[in-house]
Amino acid sequence: MVYNFNAGPSILPKEVFEQAAAAVLDFNNTGLSILELGHRTSAFQAVMDEARALVKELMQLDDDHEVLFLHGGASTQFMQVPMNLLDDKETAAYADTGVWGQKAVKEAKLFGKVEVVCTGKENNYTAIPKDFAVPNDATYFHITTNNTIYGSQWQKIPATSNRLIADMSSDIFSRVLNFNSFDLIYAGAQKNMGPAGVNLVVVNKNILGKIKRPIPTIMDYRNHITEGSMLNTPPVFAVYVCMLTLRWLKANGGIAAIEKLNDAKAALLYNEIDSNPLFKGTVAKEDRSKMNVCFVMDNAKLEEEFLAAAKAANIIGIKGHRLVGGFRASLYNALPVSSVQVLVNTMQTFAKSHA
Numbered sequence: 055m056v057y058n059f060n061a062g063p064s065i066l067p068k069e070v071f072e073q074a075a076a077a078v079l080d081f082n083n084t085g086l087s088i089l090e091l092g093h094r095t096s097a098f099q100a101v102m103d104e105a106r107a108l109v110k111e112l113m114q115l116d117d118d119h120e121v122l123f124l125h126g127g128a129s130t131q132f133m134q135v136p137m138n139l140l141d142d143k144e145t146a147a148y149a150d151t152g153v154w155g156q157k158a159v160k161e162a163k164l165f166g167k168v169e170v171v172c173t174g175k176e177n178n179y180t181a182i183p184k185d186f187a188v189p190n191d192a193t194y195f196h197i198t199t200n201n202t203i204y205g206s207q208w209q210k211i212p213a214t215s216n217r218l219i220a221d222m223s224s225d226i227f228s229r230v231l232n233f234n235s236f237d238l239i240y241a242g243a244q245k246n247m248g249p250a251g252v253n254l255v256v257v258n259k260n261i262l263g264k265i266k267r268p269i270p271t272i273m274d275y276r277n278h279i280t281e282g283s284m285l286n287t288p289p290v291f292a293v294y295v296c297m298l299t300l301r302w303l304k305a306n307g308g309i310a311a312i313e314k315l316n317d318a319k320a321a322l323l324y325n326e327i328d329s330n331p332l333f334k335g336t337v338a339k340e341d342r343s344k345m346n347v348c349f350v351m352d353n354a355k356l357e358e359e360f361l362a363a364a365k366a367a368n369i370i371g372i373k374g375h376r377l378v379g380g381f382r383a384s385l386y387n388a389l390p391v392s393s394v395q396v397l398v399n400t401m402q403t404f405a406k407s408h409a
């Protein structure tokens with residue numbers, strides 16, 4: 055048994071792996087592998103339809119919000135969003151809450167003006183900025199709801215009259231939000247939704263078609279909507295595994311039920327970090343991420359030793375990102391509470407042996 059705390063690609067439910075493995079050999083008794091199935095077949099059309107319908111149902115989306123599965127990873131959305139929404143004379147507002155937000159800013163500048171309305175840079179992104187204003191005439195306001203590298207998360211989505219765009223790559227489907235209040239949400243699949251190789255895009259169709267720039271066919275969201283997310287060959291296997299993961303989420307009570315478990319996992323680990331004399335959290339308490347828990351040791355010399363102890367306990371993926379150091383434990387939807395308990399036990403045993 056391995057306890058997988060990887061930041062992404064990351065743990066998915068065991069039954070999803072089993073079903074995906076079976077479909078590689080024989081998809082739904084067709085005698086064909088899912089890997090050799092034409093994307094225009096009725097068998098795959100049913101997969102795409104179910105995947106999109108499950109997103110709509112789980113996120114309780116209204117009829118204005120369209121669901122797309124696109125190629126390119128979340129990084130493609132850093133440019134596809136402004137290419138579709140920001141004219142070159144217009145200004146978009148961005149919150150800089152870490153590496154991913156900065157990358158989104160860099161791409162947006164290729165298409166129009168960008169105003170960074172808040173930044174966590176001065177305190178090395180250990181907190182979510184609180185006092186800032188978004189100009190009324192900003193075409194949209196972009197946030198990164200969960201900062202995978204620094205372990206911070208917007209616990210309350212900022213109220214804004216502007217169109218709201220969110221990179222939800224690392225906390226999609228982890229907590230109940232009013233998803234209809236967002237005009238565009240995007241997320242790489244490889245944390246809470248499925249394997250790497252596909253993006254989820256949820257877009258309010260009413261915000262499209264408002265700019266003058268010609269948009270390449272494959273980059274224009276409207277074409278993907280018209281074609282039912284089948285403008286070209288979709289990443290068939292990745293969409294299939296997302297569909298299986300979404301089925302699993304629905305069968306386990308949906309987002310509200312998984313949020314309770316996510317809260318319990320995060321509380322268990324943060325309580326240990328706060329009470330164990332050897333460890334300390336890196337992020338302001340009110341902004342702590344429930345998906346990526348970042349922590350360090352007072353005595354940095356012990357960190358290698360703790361990593362070795364974790365490895366001996368079959369805990370993998372907790373080495374922190376190089377920008378933060380220390381440790382990062384990712385507690386995505388599919389990670390059971392029992393795995394967090396193993397990590398907590400390992401921290402306690404380590405502390406006792408170094409008392």
Ligand SMILES: Cc1ncc(COP(=O)(O)O)c(C=O)c1O
Nearest residue numbers: 127128129154202221223224242
């Ligand atoms: C919040 C966030 N946005 C964007 C990305 C980039 O995703 P991709 O590698 O799919 O382009 C990541 C990757 O970890 C992420 O965590």
